Amino acid sequence: METLLEPFAFEFFRNGLWAALMVGALCGMIGVFIVLRGMSYIGHGLSHAAFGGAVLGYTLNANFYVGAVLTAFFAALLIHQLSRGGKIKPDAAIGIVTTAIFALGVALISRVRQFTQSFEAALFGNILGVTSTDLWVIGAVLVVTAVGLFLFYRPLLFSTFDREAAAVFGIPTERLQVGFSLVLALAIIAAMNIVGVTMIAAALIIPAATARLLTDSFSIMLLLSTVLGALVGVSGLYASYHFDAASGATIVLFGAGIFILVLLYHHLRERLAVHEHLHYHDGVAHAHPHTHDGDHAHRHEVPASLAAPGQGAKAQGRSSEMKVRYKKI
């Protein structure tokens, strides 16, 4: 018991836990929009651009955060503009813009040696070095994002679902895009020191993708993804302390593990759901909608009138029993 509670005695661990919770929730909620737009790698790209921007800002004696946020925001807008014409797909635009800016950062670092140390945290995440200033920054970004998503939920949902139609209906899709890019840039900078540039993509994508498997409702997906992100952040960090492994990596591994479990559950549920294929019973081959049980017994969904007389009734009898078992799962 004592070993389980041991890490909570340290302030650095409690700070890290708060950071993981907030960054997890933040990435979870933003990730929903990214995943549904089919732009999953924008987070990966922008975090690299932000890193390049941070180095650039440092070189110019500007603030680390300011350089990173401005660059990520600028990169997001540039990606949007590049991919609008249709000739350059978003994935290519992300690759070009963000890698170029990242390369600029790397080039600058390699010229001035003494940099190397201080940017390692940004690359791989250093959740246990979180200061209370960091916590305030992350908290502020979380609040701004949550309030923004709440107030602009409707136009954002519409333009995420169908941009062109939304524009026709009079939704200011361009202004929304700019606003979203800004929030995304802020979130990425908030997450950068926690999970690391290299792991941000996972923090953004995994909770949303997991939530998508669990629901067909947008609002529930948004809530689930936020909660999942926070949960994975906290439990991953806690595990990383006990396994003495890198925190960003452990958090991502936890997320991936939960994704796999949900995927298995989803697959099982689909198999149990009504479907149709050719099969045999009572010596007759036929196809009709049914659900599966473990031993391939099945429940008939066809109305009794359509099923062969006798057979139908028999199968129906078996079905009610199975239905009860199915519901208990």
Add this chain to the structure above:
Amino acid sequence: MAQPLIRLEDVSAGYRHRPVFTHLSLTLDEGRFAGIVGPTGSGKTTLLNTILGTIRPHAGRVLIEGRPPGRTRSGEVGYVPQLETVDWSFPVTVEQVILMGLYVNRRWLPWPSREEKRRVAAIAEELGIAACLHHHIRDVSGGQQQRAFLARALINRPRLLVLDEPTAGVDIKTQHDVLHLLEELNRQGITILITTHDLNTVAAHLPWVICFNQGIVAEGPPREVFTRENLAATYGGELAVFDHDGHLLIAHAPATHA
């Protein structure tokens, strides 16, 4: 009544530096139910998008009720996109799709008000999809999907309704259902503009047709417009026109297949 609802004056439009059509002038009177037909790539969608304001013309003027598109009263123009462009795996129900039509009205709360729910229920009832409001959009029939998007466009009671290929990708029965529905809406006073590939459906249902191929070849009632010459000018190949018991039928001229 007949004052133009849509007016295009000497419009050139297209993508980047390549115009799809140039110097196009077109008027559509209020109360019309018109279909744009033309071969694939002829610019039908481009024309619709120009009218809707999602493509800005390179030259010329587009006016909807005397105002440029995008400056119209919100909800005045209803739009139903081509169903093939819809992301069917997106997590929304039929009800949520219809609700989007109301997102043009400012409301800061994400969830629908009681009044909004009532309006969605009413329009769904009108279009016969009340029973599947809570189904995911992927899990309803093609006709119901078409109606869901139609309901989204109609919920603001638009004066102009624009549909891109409403007859594509659904079976012939559903096509007729949708067109009957549009006829009914037109009778209620809504001006309707659609694009389609189905000449026979146009001939049977639509009172007004625009033959389009990077410009207007001919426009008017199908009986006057669907002549061998006009169809040849629109489609290039030979199409035959038959009068079958008062129904206009268009088919490939047998000779072209020899």
